[in-house]
Structures are given as C-alpha cells and as structure tokens.
Amino acid sequence: MKYQRSLCWIRRDLRLKDHVALSEACRLSHEVVVVFVFDTTLLDKLKDKKDRRVTFIHQSLRELDEKIHKKGSALVVLHGDPKKEIPRLAREIKAEAVFTNRDYEPAAKQRDQAVQTVCGSSGIAFHDFKDQVIFEGDELLTKSGTPFKVFTPYKKTWLTALNPAHRHNHSPKLNRLLSAKHLKDYSRDWSLKKLGFESAKLWLTAGESGAATRLKKFKPHLNQYEKTRDFPALPLGTSGLSVHLRFGTVSIRSLVRLAQDIPGTGAQTWLSELIWRDFYQMILDRFPHVTTGCFKPEYDAIQWPGSNKHFKAWCAGLTGFPLIDAAMRHFQQTGWMHNRLRMIVASFLTKDLLVSWRKGERWFADHLLDFDFAANNGGWQWCASTGCDAQPYFRVFNPVTQSKKFDPEGQFIREQLPELAGFPNKRIHWPQEATEEEQEQAGCIVGKDYPKPLVVHSRQRIQAIELFKQK
Numbered sequence: 001m002k003y004q005r006s007l008c009w010i011r012r013d014l015r016l017k018d019h020v021a022l023s024e025a026c027r028l029s030h031e032v033v034v035v036f037v038f039d040t041t042l043l044d045k046l047k048d049k050k051d052r053r054v055t056f057i058h059q060s061l062r063e064l065d066e067k068i069h070k071k072g073s074a075l076v077v078l079h080g081d082p083k084k085e086i087p088r089l090a091r092e093i094k095a096e097a098v099f100t101n102r103d104y105e106p107a108a109k110q111r112d113q114a115v116q117t118v119c120g121s122s123g124i125a126f127h128d129f130k131d132q133v134i135f136e137g138d139e140l141l142t143k144s145g146t147p148f149k150v151f152t153p154y155k156k157t158w159l160t161a162l163n164p165a166h167r168h169n170h171s172p173k174l175n176r177l178l179s180a181k182h183l184k185d186y187s188r189d190w191s192l193k194k195l196g197f198e199s200a201k202l203w204l205t206a207g208e209s210g211a212a213t214r215l216k217k218f219k220p221h222l223n224q225y226e227k228t229r230d231f232p233a234l235p236l237g238t239s240g241l242s243v244h245l246r247f248g249t250v251s252i253r254s255l256v257r258l259a260q261d262i263p264g265t266g267a268q269t270w271l272s273e274l275i276w277r278d279f280y281q282m283i284l285d286r287f288p289h290v291t292t293g294c295f296k297p298e299y300d301a302i303q304w305p306g307s308n309k310h311f312k313a314w315c316a317g318l319t320g321f322p323l324i325d326a327a328m329r330h331f332q333q334t335g336w337m338h339n340r341l342r343m344i345v346a347s348f349l350t351k352d353l354l355v356s357w358r359k360g361e362r363w364f365a366d367h368l369l370d371f372d373f374a375a376n377n378g379g380w381q382w383c384a385s386t387g388c389d390a391q392p393y394f395r396v397f398n399p400v401t402q403s404k405k406f407d408p409e410g411q412f413i414r415e416q417l418p419e420l421a422g423f424p425n426k427r428i429h430w431p432q433e434a435t436e437e438e439q440e441q442a443g444c445i446v447g448k449d450y451p452k453p454l455v456v457h458s459r460q461r462i463q464a465i466e467l468f469k470q471k
C-alpha cells in the first residue's frame with residue numbers, strides 16, 4: 001500500500017461504479033475520502049438560480065452520499081474555489097495524495113494544474129486518470145503521427161485499437177472509505193438553498209440509479225437505433241443518456257461493453273455516436289483554439305449579417321418554421337434537445353438567419369442540461385460548416401423538408417405547438433400555405449395565432465453560400 005490516506009476528488013464522474021480514480025485510490029491507499037466541490041468560480045456566473053444542472057448534480061450527490069453512508073463513510077461536499085479547497089482539505093485530513101479523473105476542457109486543465117502545483121508544494125501527490133473517454137489525447141494518431149481531423153478514419157482506428165483493457169470495469173474496493181466518525185468536522189449544510197440555488201424540475205431522474213433505469217429502458221430498443229434515432233417524436237428512439245454521460249452517473253466503458261455485446265447494426269450505429277463523443281473530446285484537447293474561434297481559422301473572418309431580433313425569435317421559438325419553433329420551445333421547457341433537432345436548429349440559425357454560430361453555441365451552453373463543451377462546440381461547428389469534418393457549406397438543410405422527413409405525422413410539432421395541432425399532416429410543416437378557410441378550420445390564423453416565417457429559405461440559402469465563398 002502506497003498511501004495511508006488519500007482524497008478522491010470527483011467532478012464529472014458522480015458515481016461509485018466503474019470509476020478509475022476511485023478504484024485506484026482504493027487500491028493504493030488504506031483510507032480514502034471522497035470529495036466534491038461546488039465550484040464558486042463557475043456557480044457565481046450562473047444567472048438562473050434554478051439552473052437545472054445544479055439540481056441534477058445536487059440530486060446525484062445526495063444519492064452518492066447515501067450510498068457512501070451505507071459503507072460507513074461520508075461524502076465531503078465543499079463550496080468554494082477548488083484550487084484552494086482541495087489542497088486545504090488534503091492538508092487538514094493529512095491526505096498524502098489526491099486522485100482524480102482527467103477533464104479535457106482548457107479551463108479545467110488549468111485548474112487541475114494549479115491544484116497539482118499547490119499540493120506538490122505541500123508534499124501531496126496528485127494522480128489523474130483517463131476515465132471519461134476510451135481514447136484520449138495522442139493515443140490515436142494518423143499514420144503521419146498527427147491528431148485526426150476526419151471522423152471516419154478516426155473511428156476505424158478507434159475500433160481497431162480497442163482491446164479488453166479499454167473496456168475494463170474499474171470496480172472500487174469501497175471498504176477503504178474512511179469511517180464517517182473521522183469526518184464529523186465536514187458534515188456541513190450543502191442544501192441548494194445554502195448554495196444560493198433553488199430546485200429545478202427535471203425531466204429525468206438524476207444519479208447512478210437514474211442512469212441505470214434509463215439504460216434498462218433503452219436496452220430493448222438498441223437494436224432498432226439505426227432506424228429510430230432521427231425521429232424526435234419517438235421517446236426511446238435514442239438513449240437519452242447524454243446528461244448521465246456528462247455528469248458521469250454512468251461510465252463510458254459500461255456503455256461500450258453493452259454496445260459491443262449486443263449484435264446487430266443498431267448497437268454498432270450507437271457505438272459510432274459514442275465514438276463521436278471521444279472524437280470531439282480529442283479535438284478540444286488537441287486543438288484548443290476551437291474554444292475561441294473556428295476550427296478552420298479562415299472562417300473567423302465571416303461577418304454574419306443576421307440580426308439580434310432574429311436571434312431572439314429563434315431562442316423563443318417564434319420563427320414561423322414549425323419544427324424549429326417546436327424544438328426551441330421544448331428546449332426551453334426541458335433543457336434537452338434531440339440530436340436531429342439540434343442539427344436542424346443550428347443549421348437554421350447560421351444558414352437561414354445568418355447569425356454567428358458562436359451565439360447559438362452560447363445559448364446552448366447556458367441552457368443545455370447535458371452541456372458538454374467538446375460536443376457542443378463540435379456540433380455547432382459541424383452545422384455551421386466551420387469545424388473539422390463538418391457539413392460542407394453548400395449543403396444547407398431545408399427546415400421544411402427536414403420536418404416532413406423526420407416528423408412526418410407532425411406529432412412532435414403538435415405536442416410542442418398546440419396552436420398548430422388543428423392542421424392536417426399535409427399543412428402542419430408549413431401552415432403558411434394553408435388557405436384562409438383551412439386556417440379558420442384549424443383554429444389558427446398565421447400572423448395572428450402563429451408567426452409568419454421570418455425569412456425565405458431559398459434566398460437565405462444563397463446568401464449563406466456566398467458568405468463562405470467569399471472567404
């Protein structure tokens with residue numbers, strides 16, 4: 001045994017199962033203390049005191065705390081700047097080492113470096129581990145030794161390189177957790193109120209148990225994924241696990257094991273999506289300039305002519321394009337959006353309203369419950385055609401055609417926009433085309449009960465292509 005006592009600092013890995021840092025801390029230490037810090041440098045920036053993510057984290061920690069109590073220990077929850085709190089706690093409890101799982105966001109890397117330096121100056125070791133991805137950083141490289149910029153060859157290499165060690169289940173020995181009686185000084189009030197927040201309503205159950213229930217429900221549908229994944233009206237067409245993956249209430253390895261153990265193209269297609277997740281984490285890690293600009297820097301020069309008025313209408317779901325408005329209003333209510341809809345609304349904002357992808361990226365970052373810098377930035381740059389391996393700029397989604405294809409019965413639109421529910425299927429995607437009589441029959445007058453379209457798609461499409469051509 002290397003250490004008498006260690007700290008395991010959890011961040012976006014709020015679980016006890018299959019946890020690399022915790023498993024290593026328990027393997028190498030006699031006594032382990034699990035700690036989470038509500039980071040004031042991040043929380044103080046949140047304007048909405050009913051932030052759904054804070055509620056999700058809080059509920060997940062409550063569950064974790066209960067589980068840890070059952071093992072005779074206690075979860076330590078602190079509120080402050082982790083750069084100060086972690087070294088201070090380590091010194092106070094006489095921990096000889098800090099164990100944690102790596103985070104690839106530039107700001108998180110800086111934070112961890114600072115914690116490591118301060119710990120080091122007090123003789124406290126700092127160990128970090130790969131946990132939230134299967135392959136990180138430079139583990140997969142092209143034949144010329146550079147990071148991949150194109151997904152398909154990356155995926156091929158990913159699949160070839162995958163071996164049992166990458167899928168290993170890192171099960172921590174929880175009998176190493178330090179007895180609660182030594183942690184009495186740390187049993188503080190960490191209610192949401194104390195943290196300055198209020199509870200938000202969530203559409204899903206938080207915590208490891210929430211992830212397990214969701215996965216159990218989705219599993220029988222996995223073999224159909226390839227056929228169902230593009231239809232937002234289908235409740236289990238996709239897994240709905242992104243929030244759990246974001247906060248680590250489920251491990252990526254457990255999902256890869258599942259995808260590989262289930263035969264068929266449904267599971268293979270789903271595995272590809274998990275690989276996209278690794279891909280974007282790698283892009284953020286290797287090309288951190290994406291945090292402040294386009295992956296392809298030449299597109300930073302584009303002057304997006306779209307207006308703030310149009311941006312606000314997009315945010316509010318008042319564009320006059322039914323599927324866009326349905327997606328954005330559902331987003332407002334839940335903080336979640338189906339992947340097909342994320343693609344359509346992002347394309348619409350950039351290529352129809354000609355508003356910079358940075359504004360959309362920010363709006364999503366502020367409101368997505370599953371907000372993940374790497375996936376969000378990658379997704380926006382893909383849709384805006386400024387990213388690596390992105391949608392070519394001349395291929396512009398037609399929002400009405402997309403609506404007819406992926407919500408053919410208008411079910412999703414009807415659920416989100418009750419004012420349009422009276423229109424028959426042939427009109428629901430584009431009610432502006434309905435005659436006055438049809439509008440009266442449907443109980444919805446366009447321009448009065450539902451907005452007229454903000455723009456003419458065919459014209460905007462040409463303008464969008466021109467913006468790129470000029471670069």
Ligand SMILES: Cc1cc2nc3c(=O)[nH]c(=O)nc-3n(C[C@H](O)[C@H](O)[C@H](O)COP(=O)(O)OP(=O)(O)OC[C@H]3O[C@@H](n4cnc5c(N)ncnc54)[C@H](O)[C@@H]3O)c2cc1C
Pocket residue numbers: 229238239240241242243245246273274276277278280337338339340342343346364368370371372373375376377378379380383
């Ligand atoms: C503009 C835009 C913004 C996005 N922002 C985010 C974000 O902030 N956080 C986030 O987790 N995903 C983001 N995505 C990717 C994707 O939309 C979501 O991961 C997906 O909708 C989550 O639903 P699900 O869990 O049912 O996915 P499933 O279809 O069940 O896929 C399983 C998992 O694979 C991963 N995944 C799936 N698609 C992608 C993808 N294109 N890129 C990276 N990972 C993927 C997710 O972790 C997901 O939970 C974004 C996509 C776009 C186009």
